[in-house]
Structures are given as structure tokens and as C-alpha cells.
Amino acid sequence: MREGTPMLDHEEILVRRGRRSGLPVVLAVHSTALGPAAGGLRLWHYPGWRDGLTDALRLSAAMTLKFAAAGLAAGGGKTVVALPPGTRLDQPRRRDVLYDVADAVESMAGRYAIGPDVGTSPADMAVIGDVTPHVFCRPRELGGSGDSSPHTAQGTLAALRAVNRHLHGERTLKGRRMALIGLGHVGEHLARLLAAEGAVLTVTDIDDTKKRLAGELGATWRTPEEIISTDADYLIPAALGGLLTPHVVRALRCRAVVGPANNQLDTPEAADLLHQRAITWIPDHIASAGGVINAMTTELHGLTPEESLARVNAIEDTVTELLTTADALGVTPAEAGHELARRRIDAA
Numbered sequence: 001m002r003e004g005t006p007m008l009d010h011e012e013i014l015v016r017r018g019r020r021s022g023l024p025v026v027l028a029v030h031s032t033a034l035g036p037a038a039g040g041l042r043l044w045h046y047p048g049w050r051d052g053l054t055d056a057l058r059l060s061a062a063m064t065l066k067f068a069a070a071g072l073a074a075g076g077g078k079t080v081v082a083l084p085p086g087t088r089l090d091q092p093r094r095r096d097v098l099y100d101v102a103d104a105v106e107s108m109a110g111r112y113a114i115g116p117d118v119g120t121s122p123a124d125m126a127v128i129g130d131v132t133p134h135v136f137c138r139p140r141e142l143g144g145s146g147d148s149s150p151h152t153a154q155g156t157l158a159a160l161r162a163v164n165r166h167l168h169g170e171r172t173l174k175g176r177r178m179a180l181i182g183l184g185h186v187g188e189h190l191a192r193l194l195a196a197e198g199a200v201l202t203v204t205d206i207d208d209t210k211k212r213l214a215g216e217l218g219a220t221w222r223t224p225e226e227i228i229s230t231d232a233d234y235l236i237p238a239a240l241g242g243l244l245t246p247h248v249v250r251a252l253r254c255r256a257v258v259g260p261a262n263n264q265l266d267t268p269e270a271a272d273l274l275h276q277r278a279i280t281w282i283p284d285h286i287a288s289a290g291g292v293i294n295a296m297t298t299e300l301h302g303l304t305p306e307e308s309l310a311r312v313n314a315i316e317d318t319v320t321e322l323l324t325t326a327d328a329l330g331v332t333p334a335e336a337g338h339e340l341a342r343r344r345i346d347a348a
């Protein structure tokens with residue numbers, strides 16, 4: 001090894017040009033210490049394939065922490081197909097991409113199973129399932145657990161309840177002011193759950209057609225720029241990652257940040273800055289775990305839907321434990337969360 005070369009943190013990384021699509025497929029397995037790796041397929045635009053690789057590396061490492069914190073017997077993995085900017089996939093081309101991904105998954109011989117992520121859906125998992133059995137979240141009619149976003153939203157709700165009880169002594173979110181960024185699959189479900197509970201919603205999306213949903217739920221609409229500095233009890237990132245830059249953290253006017261978006265911190269320092277500003281941040285790998293907990297426990301571990309839902313709702317206990325530990329040790333919930341996950345991985 002060359003002096004100064006950092007150690008490789010990941011167990012396995014596969015990078016190949018898809019033989020059908022010609023597009024770069026990156027599959028990263030971070031860890032199989034707790035069990036076979038799992039993680040979604042991100043089909044997204046990147047300036048270059050190396051940017052896709054960077055994303056796959058950090059997203060797969062985050063999956064290891066997510067599974068460990070959730071107490072699941074699984075390790076972290078992720079697949080990224082880096083679409084050149086402006087690429088549009090018609091149906092035959094999309095199928096080619098999915099088969100290329102399926103070949104990569106199959107070549108891992110069970111060390112990694114794939115599910116949906118940004119840019120992919122249960123229907124895409126059905127196509128991948130033509131080639132490999134190592135796939136989860138296929139549509140229900142094909143024996144899969146289907147769309148994971150309702151359970152992801154349910155898990156974020158559980159995390160919000162824990163934080164609310166810690167900060168305000170009550171679980172109910174009635175009357176709490178929520179600033180929600182991103183009304184996609186998860187964001188819409190969560191907005192509906194929060195509205196049903198009587199929370200006061202302010203919402204945004206880059207897609208203006210989502211204004212209809214805001215109107216239906218009686219939510220106030222703001223632009224993505226405005227919502228950052230909106231007065232709120234909770235900011236809920238439910239769009240893409242990297243939201244919490246130092247600049248954004250300085251502009252926040254909320255008491256806590258709790259949301260399902262993956263990789264919310266732009267840099268690790270943003271977590272310290274949040275702490276300095278006395279803004280409680282619940283790590284996204286914990287607040288976003290509901291969907292994958294449901295999919296993995298029902299499809300790969302054989303739990304009933306009721307047992308699985310109980311595991312999703314147990315995110316409330318995990319977050320309570322993090323907040324209590326963080327207070328007792330004088331560390332951030334993120335540090336307490338890493339510690340909890342590390343202990344479980346090391347014990348394996």
C-alpha cells in the first residue's frame with residue numbers, strides 16, 4: 001500500500017459499464033458483518049460516474065449504520081447508476097439498465113440484495129426479479145412488500161414522537177409546527193399522517209404541482225429557500241440529501257431536525273453546528289429506517305405485517321434511547337447513534 005493511502009472501508013466495490021445500456025453501474029457492499037448486505041438502487045443524474053461512485057460509497061456505509069441501529073441482521077450496500085446529465089430513459093432503455101443492474105446483483109451470489117431508492121420503484125424491482133432472486137420491495141401482487149414509503153413515513157412519525165416527548169413531555173404532535181421539505185412518496189404520506197394528527201404544516205417542493213396537496217391538507221406553501229428560515233418546532237427534510245450545509249444550519253429557526261431524507265449532513269461539521277445552536281438532529285439513518293425495516297423483516301426474515309409494524313414503531317424507543325444517552329454523556333444524538341451501531345457491529 002502506498003504511504004498515506006487511506007484504508008478501504010468497504011468490503012467490495014463493483015464498477016462496470018452495463019453491457020446492454022452502456023451506462024456505469026456501481027455496486028458497493030460496505031459490510032456483511034451483521035448479515036448479507038442490502039440497499040437500494042439509485043438511478044439519478046450525476047456529472048460523471050465517479051460522482052456516482054462517491055455517492056454509492058457513502059450511501060452504502062450509511063446503510064450499515066441504519067441496519068445496525070435498527071437491530072436488523074443485515075449489512076450496508078447500495079447501487080448507483082450514474083445517468084449523464086439530461087439523459088432520459090425510454091422503456092426499452094430503462095429495461096436494459098435494470099437488467100444490467102440485475103446481472104451485477106446476481107454476480108454477488110447473495111452477498112447483496114437490492115431494493116428501490118431515489119429514481120426507482122417496486123415495478124423496477126419486478127424487472128430485476130426476472131434475473132435475480134436477491135431483490136426486495138417488488139410489487140405486492142408478485143409477493144414483495146411493495147412501496148416502502150408508507151412505512152418510512154410511519155418510522156419518521158415514530159422518531160418525531162420520541163423527540164416531542166423528550167422536548168415537550170408529550171407524544172402527540174397536535175399543534176406542533178412542522179416545516180416539511182419534499183412532497184414526494186415519503187413526504188406525502190408523512191404530511192397526511194401529520195395533518196391527521198393536527199400538526200400545523202408548512203411545506204415546499206421544487207415541483208409546483210405539489211401545491212395541490214398543500215391546499216388539500218390546509219398547509220402553508222413556501223419556496224425551498226424560504227422554508228429553511230421558517231419558524232417551526234420541527235424541520236423535516238424529505239427531499240434529497242446534503243441539505244444541512246453550515247450556511248443552512250445558521251439560517252434555521254427550528255428546535256429540531258427530524259426527517260427521512262438520506263445523508264442530510266453536507267459535512268460532518270454541520271452536526272456540531274446544529275448542536276452548538278441547540279437544534280436536536282436525529283440521524284437520518286434512524287429516522288428513515290421504517291421502510292427498509294418493513295421490507296427486510298417481512299420479505300427476508302419472515303415476520304408478519306403486525307410484527308413488522310411493531311418493529312417500525314420501535315424507532316420511537318431507539319430515538320428515546322439515543323436522546324437519553326446523548327444527554328447522559330453530553331454528546332450529540334448522532335454520536336450516541338454511531339456508538340450504538342458500532343457496539344452492535346463490533347459485537348458481531
Ligand SMILES: NC(=O)c1ccc[n+]([C@@H]2O[C@H](COP(=O)([O-])OP(=O)(O)OC[C@H]3O[C@@H](n4cnc5c(N)ncnc54)[C@H](O)[C@@H]3O)[C@@H](O)[C@H]2O)c1
Binds near residue numbers: 118149184204288289
Ligand atoms: N422511499 C422510501 O421508502 C425511503 C426510505 C428511506 C429514505 N428515503 C429518502 O427520503 C427522501 C425522499 O424519498 P422519496 O421516495 O419520497 O423520493 P421522491 O423522489 O418520491 O420525492 C422527493 C421529492 O423531493 C422533491 N425535491 C427534490 N429536490 C428538492 C429541493 N431541493 N427542494 C424541495 N423539494 C425537492 C421532489 O420534487 C420530490 O417531490 C430521499 O432522500 C430518500 O433517499 C426514502
